[in-house]
């Protein structure tokens with residue numbers, strides 16, 4: 001346990017739409033807590049660029065790839081006994097991305113059903129404890145689009161703004177219904193990863209959210 005009452009074996013997951021600042025906050029939190037990071041690899045993903053050029057052709061391949069990667073990360077965190085900050089949750093793969101492409105017709109119903117049954121089989125293994133807290137980063141669409149552009153991944157910049165707008169809307173709906181673990185909502189205008197006082201405030205809130213959840217489950221079978 002540290003000064004913020006965050007257990008040494010905690011798993012903190014950072015969620016939010018593309019470009020909102022998950023990787024940046026993940027690295028900053030892990031450094032403060034002396035935790036390990038579980039990162040989403042973009043550079044070595046063999047499908048991502050192809051997917052942005054042709055959603056219909058590659059969405060199933062990409063979802064299976066992400067699922068396999070997240071399962072390996074999940075297994076690693078489980079075997080090492082926690083103490084991780086994770087960049088993006090598996091809940092977003094299924095609840096945002098796969099569902100969005102299925103609903104829009106860029107993933108077939110058969111492929112979506114196959115993906116979902118594989119996902120469900122995976123989460124029923126011991127490797128999938130819920131995170132201790134999910135930090136949800138949110139912000140206005142214009143601010144997020146600015147960040148996507150400034151980060152400079154050409155495949156994302158070339159993607160129609162309507163894709164990001166639609167995803168932004170889905171995220172708002174998704175988080176309002178999410179209840180798999182405690183949630184801490186952070187607005188991008190309300191923190192600065194380079195300001196120690198701001199980071200300390202986030203860590204206090206993380207500790208409090210985990211503490212409330214622990215009290216809430218005491219005495220329950």
Ligand SMILES: Nc1ncnc2c1ncn2[C@@H]1O[C@H](COP(=O)(O)OP(=O)(O)O)[C@@H](O)[C@H]1O
Pocket residue numbers: 016017018019020021022023024025147148150151188191192193
């Ligand atoms: N708190 C912040 N203030 C200003 N810029 C930020 C902040 N967090 C992230 N960024 C910038 O926004 C872009 C996207 O951030 P990133 O962490 O890669 O987002 P994500 O992992 O959610 O896609 C990057 O260029 C990053 O430097």
Ligand SMILES: Nc1ncnc2c1ncn2[C@H]1C[C@H](O)[C@@H](COP(=O)(O)O)O1
Pocket residue numbers: 016017018019022023040042048062063066088092093094097098156
């Ligand atoms: N499950 C996913 N399906 C489609 N695309 C995905 C999925 N998970 C991540 N992505 C994409 C979105 C971005 O282009 C990169 C990395 O995401 P980021 O939010 O920047 O960490 O991968």
